[in-house]
Amino acid sequence: MKRPLIILAAVLPVFLWSCGGGIELSGEIDSRPAVFPDYSDVTVPCNIAPLNFRCDAPSGKTALILSSGDVTVCIKGPEFDIPIRKWRTLTATGEDIRAQVCVREEDGWKGLKPFVIHVSADKIDPFVAYRLIPPGYETWYRMGLYQRNLESFEQTPIITNDKTGDNCMNCHSFCNRNPDRMMFHMRAVNGGTYTWMDGKIEKLNTKTPKTISALVYPRWHPGGRFIAFSVNDIAQFFHTTDRNRIEVYDSVSDVVMYDTRNHEVFTTGLITDSTRFETFPAFSADGRKLFFCSSPAQKVPGGYKDIRYSICSIDFDAENKSFGTKVDTVYSAWKSGRGATLPRVSPDGRFLLFTETDYGCFGIWHHDSDLHVIDLRTGADISLDGANSDDTESYHCWSSNGRWIIYASRRLDGLYSRLYISHIDEDGFASKAFLLPQKNSWHYTRQLESYNVPEFITGKVGFNMDEMAEVARKDPGINVSFAE
Amino acid sequence: MHFFRLCIPILFLFACSCSTRQLPSTDWEKVIATYENDEFKVNYLELAKLNLALAQTGRLAEDLFKYTQATSLGLIPEWNRTEEVGRISSDIFFAMGNIAYSQRMAFEANVVAEEEYVPEMLIRLVQTNLIYGAWKVAEKYIDILESDGYDCSRYRNMLGNDAAVEADPVLGPKRRCVLEEDRIALSEGIEEDLKYILRQNPTHTITAEYLGVMYLLDCNMEAFKAFLDEFYGTVSLPALPRSFAEAACMLSELERNYWKKMGVSKKIYEQYRDFKTRLETGLSEDKYKDTFWYYIMRVNTSL
Numbered sequence: 001m002k003r004p005l006i007i008l009a010a011v012l013p014v015f016l017w018s019c020g021g022g023i024e025l026s027g028e029i030d031s032r033p034a035v036f037p038d039y040s041d042v043t044v045p046c047n048i049a050p051l052n053f054r055c056d057a058p059s060g061k062t063a064l065i066l067s068s069g070d071v072t073v074c075i076k077g078p079e080f081d082i083p084i085r086k087w088r089t090l091t092a093t094g095e096d097i098r099a100q101v102c103v104r105e106e107d108g109w110k111g112l113k114p115f116v117i118h119v120s121a122d123k124i125d126p127f128v129a130y131r132l133i134p135p136g137y138e139t140w141y142r143m144g145l146y147q148r149n150l151e152s153f154e155q156t157p158i159i160t161n162d163k164t165g166d167n168c169m170n171c172h173s174f175c176n177r178n179p180d181r182m183m184f185h186m187r188a189v190n191g192g193t194y195t196w197m198d199g200k201i202e203k204l205n206t207k208t209p210k211t212i213s214a215l216v217y218p219r220w221h222p223g224g225r226f227i228a229f230s231v232n233d234i235a236q237f238f239h240t241t242d243r244n245r246i247e248v249y250d251s252v253s254d255v256v257m258y259d260t261r262n263h264e265v266f267t268t269g270l271i272t273d274s275t276r277f278e279t280f281p282a283f284s285a286d287g288r289k290l291f292f293c294s295s296p297a298q299k300v301p302g303g304y305k306d307i308r309y310s311i312c313s314i315d316f317d318a319e320n321k322s323f324g325t326k327v328d329t330v331y332s333a334w335k336s337g338r339g340a341t342l343p344r345v346s347p348d349g350r351f352l353l354f355t356e357t358d359y360g361c362f363g364i365w366h367h368d369s370d371l372h373v374i375d376l377r378t379g380a381d382i383s384l385d386g387a388n389s390d391d392t393e394s395y396h397c398w399s400s401n402g403r404w405i406i407y408a409s410r411r412l413d414g415l416y417s418r419l420y421i422s423h424i425d426e427d428g429f430a431s432k433a434f435l436l437p438q439k440n441s442w443h444y445t446r447q448l449e450s451y452n453v454p455e456f457i458t459g460k461v462g463f464n465m466d467e468m469a470e471v472a473r474k475d476p477g478i479n480v481s482f483a484e
Numbered sequence: 485m486h487f488f489r490l491c492i493p494i495l496f497l498f499a500c501s502c503s504t505r506q507l508p509s510t511d512w513e514k515v516i517a518t519y520e521n522d523e524f525k526v527n528y529l530e531l532a533k534l535n536l537a538l539a540q541t542g543r544l545a546e547d548l549f550k551y552t553q554a555t556s557l558g559l560i561p562e563w564n565r566t567e568e569v570g571r572i573s574s575d576i577f578f579a580m581g582n583i584a585y586s587q588r589m590a591f592e593a594n595v596v597a598e599e600e601y602v603p604e605m606l607i608r609l610v611q612t613n614l615i616y617g618a619w620k621v622a623e624k625y626i627d628i629l630e631s632d633g634y635d636c637s638r639y640r641n642m643l644g645n646d647a648a649v650e651a652d653p654v655l656g657p658k659r660r661c662v663l664e665e666d667r668i669a670l671s672e673g674i675e676e677d678l679k680y681i682l683r684q685n686p687t688h689t690i691t692a693e694y695l696g697v698m699y700l701l702d703c704n705m706e707a708f709k710a711f712l713d714e715f716y717g718t719v720s721l722p723a724l725p726r727s728f729a730e731a732a733c734m735l736s737e738l739e740r741n742y743w744k745k746m747g748v749s750k751k752i753y754e755q756y757r758d759f760k761t762r763l764e765t766g767l768s769e770d771k772y773k774d775t776f777w778y779y780i781m782r783v784n785t786s787l
Contacts, residue, residue: 134595139565141596240584241666301668413620445627448594448601
């Protein structure tokens with residue numbers, strides 16, 4: 001598919017022109033450069049990979065002058081591929097970076113309006129794990145879980161389905177961002193839940209006669225022994241007209257707890273109420289509370305627009321494997337008129353981050369979905385204007401230090417989820433988000449896959465892909481039982 | 485000298501790369517011609533291709549029984565998660581005016597393709613997104629096609645321009661098929677969706693052809709009669725094509741002179757009476773092999 005034109009277009013400018021040791025400006029132009037991605041006025045962690053971008057200048061030579069403290073770097077354009085070593089000298093100054101795109105005109109180089117990249121001393125976790133998948137309907141072909149080094153551009157597979165019979169894999173989750181304590185599901189061929197703990201792979205058959213389905217949406221308890229899951233009967237349909245193309249919904253759902261020590265599932269009637277849909281569990285930072293989403297059950301598909309999830313919590317005692325006796329409502333869909341999904345508590349336990357959407361459980365398919373924060377200390381609502389856009393935001397998670405969130409947004413084209421990162425200050429406010437940088441600024445244009453469920457991790461996942469594939473193929477799996 | 489020798493292949497590559505690729509298009513008459521000898525392997529997929537070609541040339545309800553037919557699966561094959569079925573299904577739904585499902589199947593075909601994408605299906609995604617006014621994602625697909633050398637200027641000019649989409653001879657009529665009131669696609673079956681489309685865009689006559697033919701191929705005479713009662717005499721179905729007229733003759737067994745009410749010619753009605761006589765007296769019905777009567781008799785015999 002790739003045409004020779006692309007190769008020539010990439011190679012020829014190298015022979016024609018090089019930025020060399022810098023340029024001298026003979027004037028300024030009072031307009032902003034048309035650049036992609038837009039990195040103006042964003043806040044980035046000091047250890048992030050270079051923010052490569054391109055300038056869509058109509059013609060002529062372009063250059064980029066980056067300066068921070070007493071460091072100045074000049075990069076040739078129109079695709080500004082910033083060498084990582086030069087980028088590090090810029091981010092190491094402890095000051096903001098000033099970026100100025102310059103264009104060569106007949107009477108010399110002119111500088112367009114510069115913009116600023118704020119560099120935060122708050123570091124970001126070095127890796128993010130995600131699934132790459134076409135944002136499609138029901139089929140898949142190639143699919144995999146990947147990990148990206150945020151300090152460089154390296155992306156490596158965690159596991160890809162070409163090793164496991166072209167099956168579906170999803171719902172990866174880590175305990176406290178620990179790459180050595182992970183789980184994910186495979187569906188269809190070699191179906192099962194796979195855990196990677198203490199250097200050991202386990203395959204689990206998680207459907208029990210007492211639960212609605214096999215285990216679905218996971219969240220690890222911070223102690224590492226338990227994983228909370230929802231069990232759901234999931235369906236989807238297609239709209240004829242609505243901007244939201246697809247509707248994914250549950251016809252029933254509950255929340256259960258899985259004990260990794262004895263392969264048992266247990267629960268309580270308070271989170272398995274047949275008159276309600278309970279889903280998307282999550283834990284408080286200290287593990288003493290289980291958060292989950294809960295909506296009055298509706299008849300589906302007809303009543304799909306009436307499904308609005310509140311965020312509730314119940315006490316959880318990991319020592320005694322017991323739940324509290326009452327359910328509290330943290331966020332009321334009834335009061336706000338909008339539903340909430342995917343609760344995620346900040347590592348310091350103070351902020352509850354979630355997706356707010358008009359209705360339903362799959363905010364990623366709703367253009368109105370936004371991120372929202374509640375201060376659990378004061379109960380105050382915090383709107384994340386810097387992180388949100390006029391399109392979908394969802395699939396969010398916190399960095400280890402609680403200063404960064406990474407999430408999926410469909411703002412570029414309304415369909416393909418891309419990863420955005422926002423700095424969160426001590427009051428819970430978000431800085432202007434920046435698009436996960438790529439080596440090639442055309443990367444996202446060409447890419448026909450979505451980034452799905454980004455999860456920060458503190459290092460690379462340690463299991464061997466072939467070993468995991470062998471377990472998937474050969475191991476019959478451990479049958480999970482239900483503890484009454 | 486060596487330098488110039490090196491330049492030749494580079495210049496050749498450059499010249500190749502500069503040639504613009506035309507967007508693929510289909511010659512429907514040629515497609516039909518490949519089925520003319522009626523010796524093609526009868527399977528649902530081949531029938532769906534043939535019937536699509538007949539529909540695109542306005543001959544589906546007129547000529548379908550000139551070819552061996554086999555239930556409505558020969559109109560729209562069952563989705564089996566293959567690129568080929570995804571492609572043809574997208575084409576068929578597009579022809580019918582079911583834009584949501586055309587888009588869905590184009591997407592599915594691209595996903596299961598071995599290649600990065602299927603050009604025809606990426607174009608379909610451009611078309612359907614332009615129809616829905618989803619400009620940004622349409623532009624993304626245009627960018628990809630253009631970077632691979634396809635001439636997408638026609639579609640690029642429509643970005644952000646509702647009037648241009650509505651004026652386009654292909655996309656305009658399809659946009660008018662998108663239901664004003666959102667529904668769950670196919671929740672009541674393909675036929676019900678086609679009715680909604682036809683009620684909203686009565687001039688989209690290909691939808692009427694598909695709908696009526698779908699009933700006939702499934703021998704659903706009750707639904708077919710309701711279809712005629714609703715749409716005959718409207719702009720959707722001003723006159724009955726051959727297969728519909730033949731079915732209307734049969735419906736006259738239930739409602740006296742129904743064929744007259746539906747404007748069926750006396751000649752066709754007499755042919756129907758002759759067919760019946762042959763059936764009752766054991767004479768060969770082979771001269772009516774290309775009729776709905778023969779088709780329904782064959783289906784009933786095989787039951």
